Amino acid sequence: MEQNVLEERPRAVQTRFELAAGRMVESWIAAGRMCVSAGDMRLAREFLETAGWTIHDAPGARVRLVSRAGRAQEMTREAAVLLALRRLAARD
Numbered sequence: 001m002e003q004n005v006l007e008e009r010p011r012a013v014q015t016r017f018e019l020a021a022g023r024m025v026e027s028w029i030a031a032g033r034m035c036v037s038a039g040d041m042r043l044a045r046e047f048l049e050t051a052g053w054t055i056h057d058a059p060g061a062r063v064r065l066v067s068r069a070g071r072a073q074e075m076t077r078e079a080a081v082l083l084a085l086r087r088l089a090a091r092d
Contacts, residue, residue, distance in 0.1 A: 017047035023086055036077045044084040051087055055080070059084070 013019060020043050028034045036044075041063075045055045052068040063080050066072045075083070 015043070015047045017043040017052050017084060021085060025085070034078050040081060043075045044081045047084050047088065048080070051082060055073055 008071040020040070024036075024040055044062075048055060048065065056064040056066070058064045058074050062074055062076055065080060065083070066073045067087055
């Protein structure tokens, strides 16, 4: 695929999660399992908060996400990072 970067400028990076996402996924593939560190979760939280979500820590290494519309759901940190990855992919 050829892309003319002078005429079609790439979208500007807005969060550190956008830069770290590839590294995260590569490390999961290499390890053969998904392992979300506290640092990975901080980056995903930053990204989701910029997308309008509010994130609260919940018991048992879980998080509670609340959308702009007020809909709340509790999930694991891994599920929250996957949600962030899906949101990032949907931007492009």
